[in-house]
């Protein structure tokens with residue numbers, strides 16, 4: 001996951017006075033991502049850089065391993081949004097990119113695999 005500043009215009013510097021001093025953007029911090037299994041939200045996190053591992057860790061801690069039979073399908077969806085009152089000019093020109101990684105592992109006798 002990468003939050004980038006992509007420059008600091010005048011409006012952004014008014015809200016974020018130290019904008020020029022690092023390249024970390026604020027966009028991800030005002031976006032909430034939810035991951036659902038079978039249409040039911042299971043884990044939620046912001047997309048702030050500091051929360052990069054939260055979704056995977058919370059999934060490990062709260063969702064039972066999904067054991068699938070041959071030809072079975074399961075639906076995992078992700079949705080994200082931000083509240084219109086949760087940000088100001090500090091996110092001008094900021095960008096966010098992230099990868100989603102899913103592991104399909106053959107069930108074995110032994111410890112359950114973890115997300116990291």
Ligand SMILES: [Ca+2]
Nearest residue numbers: 005092093094
């Ligand atoms: Ca910016």
Ligand SMILES: [Ca+2]
Nearest residue numbers: 019024025026
């Ligand atoms: Ca910043």
Ligand SMILES: [Ca+2]
Nearest residue numbers: 026090091094
């Ligand atoms: Ca910014």
